[in-house]
Amino acid sequence: MSLRTVDDFPYLDDKIYFNCAAQGVVPESTTKVIEQYIKDYTEYIRGKQKPDAPDYGAVRANSKRLFAEIIGGKESEIAFVPNATTGINTAFGMIPFTKGDNIVLSDLSYPMGATIVTGYQRKGVESKFVKHNKGVIELEQWEKAITDDTKAVMIDQPGWLNGFLYDVKAIAEIAHNHGAYLVVDGTQSAGQKVWDIDETGVDFMATSTYKWLLGGAYANTVGYMYVKEEHIGELQPDYVGSQTLPKEEERANQEDAFSIYEFNPRKDIGAVEVYNQNQFCYVSAENSMKVLLKYGVAKAEKQIKKVDTKIIDGLLEHGVDLQTPVDEKRRLYLNALVPDYKTVCAKLAEEKVSISPRVGGLRISPAAYNEVWEAEAFVEKLAKYL
Ligand SMILES: Cc1ncc(COP(=O)(O)O)c(C=O)c1O
Secondary structure: OOHHHOOOOHHHOOOEEOEOOOOOOOOHHHHHHHHHHHHHHHHHHOOOOOOOOOOHHHHHHHHHHHHHHHHOOOHHHEEEEOOHHHHHHHHHHHOOOOOOOEEEEEOOOOHHHHHHHHHHHHHOOEEEEEOOEOOEOOHHHHHHHOOOOEEEEEEEOOOOOOOEOOOHHHHHHHHHHOOOEEEEEOOOOOOOOOOOHHHHOOOEEEEEOOOOOOOOOHHHOOEEEEEOHHHEOOEOOOOOOHHHOOHHHHHHHOOOOOOOOOOOOOOOHHHHOOOOOOOHHHHHHHHHHHHHHHHOHHHHHHHHHHHHHHHHHHHHHOOOEEOOOOOHHHEOOEEEEOOOHHHHHHHHHHOOEEOEEEOOEEEEEOOOOOOHHHHHHHHHHHHOOO
16 A cells, blocks of 8 residues: 555646656645645735744754654754755765875766766865666675775765665775765655665765655755764864854854854754755655655555566566666666667656656656556556557
8 A cells, every 4th residue: 555545646646657766746735734834924924924823943843853763863963955965065075085085986876976076086086986787786896996095985875867776784884994984865765765874874865855755846945964973073064154153152143242253163963054044845845754754664665666566577578678676675766778768758758657768768766655556557558669
């Protein structure tokens, strides 16, 4: 039984939507929260706020607690960031690189992460790419590539184009054995995959809210960043501002209480939070995370894999090659190598089937709100173009 047992998803009424890797479908209860928020906000800026309006600041703050629960971390390890891109940039800015270091990443990296890494070439930090074979990267490849000159390892969990799931814990261990930090882009799974992040050794992780967290559309996104407890207060971001002053000095903006003569940053996660006061997007993400937690993150992952497996079985029967492993432990979604895949994708869109053309194949990414019958209907529709 899918997430549709917990909430309504009217968006799905007339289509097959296997495109959560592009944008997640918003639960109806979140849409209602958004409607109410906009109403309350417009009343507020007109000076007509109702005395019983919800405390949206508290809702925003609560979203952090829920995100920590979703990824298996502590609330004190979570920062508000505008999006995944800012979070990943912030993480790299906290790592003490010196000339001659290298960063190891893979050719499955989303262009954003890869660009941040190759950007460090300007500072004399080499980028070392590990290459995939049919969408798979084996642990031995990381073992070979990561050396004592490696200062950071960067992965997306899972690979953005094909849903390939890394053994994050093992990669973290290899990185740490060489004194390197592990930075993970979690945008393509956080919300609907079990992370147990505090158990994995991951040093930094970031995500945006519009995909697997079902927080809303890309045009209205925010993000979360995870910093492993031991680095908080030890590693500082490149950016500082009045928001990163220690809490007891929050009066710094008031008359007679300026604190401007010494550099004295916060020692908690707030040291990272310079950029973002957004409330609206966190309020919507908060409700969607409640929906996901009510259903259960482990159950969500299981449901997704059930639907994926049905699709994969159908595609293999039709002789389709995948650039994703068949083994369900190693994938969250899939990429099918279909001839003329861009045209096929456009034709399917005309039939109200939503997937994405990505790197030579069809990226098919069901979420916990999808059901097995949709997988069967999808294979039938795709079969016409094979
Ligand atoms: C792996 C990955 N990271 C990040 C993003 C988007 O990042 P942002 O929301 O910061 O633009 C995407 C979007 O497709 C993605 O696939």
